[in-house]
Amino acid sequence: MAASAHRRSRNQAIALSAPAALGLLLFFAAPIAAFFVYSFLTGATFSFTADTPFTLQNYVDVFQAPSTGDLLFNSAIVGLLVGITCLAIGIPFAYWVRYHAGRLQSLILLLVIAALFTSYLVRIYAWRSMLGTDGVINSAIQSLGLSEEPLEFLVFSRFAVVVAIVHILLPFVILILYAGFRPLDPRYFEASEDLGAGMFQRWRRMVMPLIAVPVASAFMLCFVVASADYVTPQFLGGPESSMVGVQIQNYFKAQGDYPLGAALAVVVVLGYLAIQGLILLAMRLTGVRRIEWGT
Amino acid sequence: MGDEREAHEPINALLRAEFTRRRALRYGAGAAAGLALPGFLAACGGDDASTTSSTTAASGAAPKPTGTIDFFGWEGEDLKDVSAIQTLLKSNGADLKASFMPTLDDITPKLQSSEGTDLLAYTSIVTERLQTADLLQPIPPEKVPNVSGLLPLWQEDNPQWIEDGQRLFVPSFFQTFSLIYNSDEISDPPSEYRGLLEPEYKDQIVTWAEPNGAFGVLSAMLDIEQGKVPKDRLDELAELFAQFIAQSKSVAASPGDIVTQLVAGEVNAVFLGTPQFTLFANGAGSNGAAARDVVDVQNGNMSFTDGYGVPAGADNADSAFAFINAILEPKTNAAISEAFAGGVVVEGAEEFLPKDRQLYPADDLDTIFETAPLQVLAPLESDEYVTQGEWIERFTQLTS
Numbered sequence: 001m002a003a004s005a006h007r008r009s010r011n012q013a014i015a016l017s018a019p020a021a022l023g024l025l026l027f028f029a030a031p032i033a034a035f036f037v038y039s040f041l042t043g044a045t046f047s048f049t050a051d052t053p054f055t056l057q058n059y060v061d062v063f064q065a066p067s068t069g070d071l072l073f074n075s076a077i078v079g080l081l082v083g084i085t086c087l088a089i090g091i092p093f094a095y096w097v098r099y100h101a102g103r104l105q106s107l108i109l110l111l112v113i114a115a116l117f118t119s120y121l122v123r124i125y126a127w128r129s130m131l132g133t134d135g136v137i138n139s140a141i142q143s144l145g146l147s148e149e150p151l152e153f154l155v156f157s158r159f160a161v162v163v164a165i166v167h168i169l170l171p172f173v174i175l176i177l178y179a180g181f182r183p184l185d186p187r188y189f190e191a192s193e194d195l196g197a198g199m200f201q202r203w204r205r206m207v208m209p210l211i212a213v214p215v216a217s218a219f220m221l222c223f224v225v226a227s228a229d230y231v232t233p234q235f236l237g238g239p240e241s242s243m244v245g246v247q248i249q250n251y252f253k254a255q256g257d258y259p260l261g262a263a264l265a266v267v268v269v270l271g272y273l274a275i276q277g278l279i280l281l282a283m284r285l286t287g288v289r290r291i292e293w294g295t
Numbered sequence: 296m297g298d299e300r301e302a303h304e305p306i307n308a309l310l311r312a313e314f315t316r317r318r319a320l321r322y323g324a325g326a327a328a329g330l331a332l333p334g335f336l337a338a339c340g341g342d343d344a345s346t347t348s349s350t351t352a353a354s355g356a357a358p359k360p361t362g363t364i365d366f367f368g369w370e371g372e373d374l375k376d377v378s379a380i381q382t383l384l385k386s387n388g389a390d391l392k393a394s395f396m397p398t399l400d401d402i403t404p405k406l407q408s409s410e411g412t413d414l415l416a417y418t419s420i421v422t423e424r425l426q427t428a429d430l431l432q433p434i435p436p437e438k439v440p441n442v443s444g445l446l447p448l449w450q451e452d453n454p455q456w457i458e459d460g461q462r463l464f465v466p467s468f469f470q471t472f473s474l475i476y477n478s479d480e481i482s483d484p485p486s487e488y489r490g491l492l493e494p495e496y497k498d499q500i501v502t503w504a505e506p507n508g509a510f511g512v513l514s515a516m517l518d519i520e521q522g523k524v525p526k527d528r529l530d531e532l533a534e535l536f537a538q539f540i541a542q543s544k545s546v547a548a549s550p551g552d553i554v555t556q557l558v559a560g561e562v563n564a565v566f567l568g569t570p571q572f573t574l575f576a577n578g579a580g581s582n583g584a585a586a587r588d589v590v591d592v593q594n595g596n597m598s599f600t601d602g603y604g605v606p607a608g609a610d611n612a613d614s615a616f617a618f619i620n621a622i623l624e625p626k627t628n629a630a631i632s633e634a635f636a637g638g639v640v641v642e643g644a645e646e647f648l649p650k651d652r653q654l655y656p657a658d659d660l661d662t663i664f665e666t667a668p669l670q671v672l673a674p675l676e677s678d679e680y681v682t683q684g685e686w687i688e689r690f691t692q693l694t695s
Contacts, residue, residue, distance in 0.1 A: 045424075045427065045428065045675050046403045046404075046407060046428055047428075065688055066688070066692050067688055067691040067695055070695040071691070071695045074695055125555070128555075132561055133559075133560065133561055134559070134560055152498065156544050156545040231548075234504065234546075234548035234552075235548055235552060238545060238546075239502070239540045239541070239543045239544070239545060239546045239694060240540065240695060241694075241695070242691055242694045246691065247691050247695075250506075250687050250691060253398070253400035253401060253403075254400045254683065254687050255683060255684045255687060256403060256675075257684065
C-alpha cells in the first residue's frame with residue numbers, strides 16, 4: 001500500500017516536472033551542447049566547416065586574445081559586486097518582510113514584483129538620468145553643499161553599471177531569499193534566544209547555515225546574469241568597461257566566426273560551473289547541506 | 296580657423312533648421328505628388344527635363360508592389376514617414392512589415408537563419424560580404440529603371456553596388472561622418488577630429504562604439520587607404536584610438552545613445568557622429584541640444600552610402616524592386632535626403648531640396664569624396680593588411 005502511494009507520488013512528480021525538464025532540455029541543454037560541438041570546429045566566414053578534424057585552436061585563440069583577460073576580469077568584478085550588494089540588501093530585507101512586516105507582507109512582496117514591470121532599458125535610462133551630471137543625485141548633492149562640482153564617477157562608470165544591475169536583480173534575490181526564510185519558523189529564533197545566543201551568534205550559527213542554499217542560489221543568479229550582461233555596461237559604463245558578452249557577440253556577429261564565439265561562451269559557462277562547484281564544495285565542507293528543513 | 300568656421304556656416308545654418316516630423320511629412324506629401332506627376336505627364340505626352348528618369352519609370356517597366364513586403368534594416372529607412380512611398384504602397388494594396396537592426400552585423404545572421412526578407416536597408420560597405428555569402432540577388436535594371444537616373448558615382452563599377460556587372464545595391468542617400476559639437480558650450484569647434492584631443496575636451500566627448508567606423512576614420516586620419524591598413528601600422532591606429540578613448544566620457548552603444556548624451560548635456564562633442572545624429576539632437580523638442588556639425592572635417596574623414604538590396608531568399612522581390620524604383624524619383628530622393636540629413640544620389644533631386652538643406656552639393660561630389668573617401672571594411676582575411684577580426688580584437692581590448 002505504502003509502496004503504491006510512493007510510486008504514485010513519484011509518477012506525479014515526474015509528470016509535473018516533465019514540461020520544465022523538456023523546456024530546459026530543448027532551450028538550454030541542447031544549445032549549450034551545440035555550442036560545445038561548434039567550439040571544436042573550424043570557422044569560416046559566418047559559417048564553419050567540419051571537414052577538418054575537431055580542433056582545439058579556438059580555445060587557444062580565445063586564451064591568446066589580449067582582450068580576454070581584461071574582459072573576464074571586468075565581468076567577474078561586476079558579477080561579484082552585484083552579487084554581494086544584492087545579498088547585503090536582500091537578506092535583511094527578506095528577513096524583515098518574513099518576520100516583521102506582519103499583514104503588509106503580501107503587499108510588500110507585490111511591490112517588489114511590481115519593480116519588474118518596467119522594461120530593462122527604461123530602467124537603465126532612468127538610472128542614467130538620476131546619476132547624470134545634471135541628474136537628481138548630483139543636483140541634491142550640490143544643493144546640500146556636499147560638493148561644488150557634480151560627482152563624475154556616478155555615471156559612465158563601473159559604479160553606475162553595478163547600481164543599475166542591482167536594481168534589476170534585487171527583486172529576484174528578495175523573492176529567492178524570502179522563499180528561503182519562509183519555512184524557518186520564528187520559534188527557532190525564540191529558542192536560540194532562550195538558549196542565550198546573541199543576535200550575531202544567532203545569525204552566524206542558525207540563520208546563515210539554514211539559508212545558505214538560497215543565498216548561494218541568489219548569489220549565482222546575480223553573478224551569472226550580471227557578469228554576462230553586455231547591454232548595461234554599454235549604456236552606463238565608462239569608456240573601458242566592456243565585458244565578455246560583448247566579445248562573444250563580436251565573434252558571432254561582426255567576425256562571423258561561430259566556433260570562436262562558441263569557444264569563448266563555453267569557457268564562460270565552464271567558469272560559472274567552476275564557481276558553482278566551489279560554492280557547493282564550501283557548503284559541503286562547512287556541513288550546511290546536511291541541514292534538513294523543518295516542516 | 297575663423298575662416299574655416301565661416302566656411303562651415305551654411306552647413307550649420309542648415310542644421311539649425313529644426314527637423315520636425317511634420318516637415319518630413321509635408322515634404323513627403325510633395326514627393327507623393329512628384330511621384331504621380333511624371334506618369335501623368337507621360338500619359339499626356341508632356342515633357343519635363345527634370346524628370347528624365349521618372350519618365351523611364353512611367354514606361355510601365357517597373358513592377359507594382361503587391362502583398363506584404365518584409366523589410367529588415369536601419370530604423371527609419373522603411374520610409375514610413377515619406378508619403379510618396381506610402382501612397383505607392385497603399386494605392387496598390389501593398390503593405391510593408393518592418394523589423395529593424397541595431398547594427399550591420401545583424402544582417403548575416405538574420406538572412407542565414409530565416410528566409411522571407413524581401414527588402415534590406417543597409418550601408419553599402421557590407422554588400423561584398425553579403426554577396427560572398429550568396430545572400431543577395433541581382434537588381435535587374437529593367438525592373439528598377441530609375442537606376443539610370445543615379446549620379447555617375449553610383450553608376451560606376453564598385454563592388455559596394457555593382458559586382459560583375461550586376462547591380463546588388465541601390466543607394467538612397469550618402470553622408471560623411473561629422474564632428475558634432477554643442478554650440479552653447481563650444482564657440483570655436485575644431486576643424487579636424489584631432490582637435491578633440493586637446494585638454495579642454497577631456498571628458499567632454501563621446502565616441503561611438505562602432506569599430507568599422509572608427510577603423511575607417513582613424514585610417515583616413517593616418518592617411519592610409521581605406522581597408523588597407525598594413526599590419527605593422529595596427530599599433531599606430533590603436534594608439535590613436537586609445538587617445539580618443541582616454542579623452543571620452545563614454546563610448547556610446549548606439550546613435551540614439553549619442554543623441555541622448557548630447558541632449559542631456561553629458562557631453563559637448565562627438566567623435567564619429569553623422570549629421571543625422573545632429574538632426575535628431577536638435578529635433579528633441581524644447582530639450583533639444585544646440586548641436587552643430589563640422590561636416591567637412593579636415594585631415595581624415597570618410598563617407599558612406601545607405602540604400603537597399605534584395606535578399607536572395609526574398610519571396611516578394613518584385614514589390615521590393617518597385618519600392619526601390621520609387622525611392623529614385625528625384626522628389627522622393629530629395630525627401631529621403633532631407634529626412635536623413637544626407638546628400639541626394641539622383642540627378643535632378645537636389646533642386647527639390649530646400650536651399651538650407653543642401654548639405655552636400657551634388658556638383659561638388661568629387662571634393663566631398665576626396666576629403667572623405669568612401670568607407671571600406673577591413674578584409675576578413677589577409678596576410679598583408681589588418682583584418683576585421685584583428686581590429687575588433689584591438690577595439691575590444693581598448694574598450695575593456
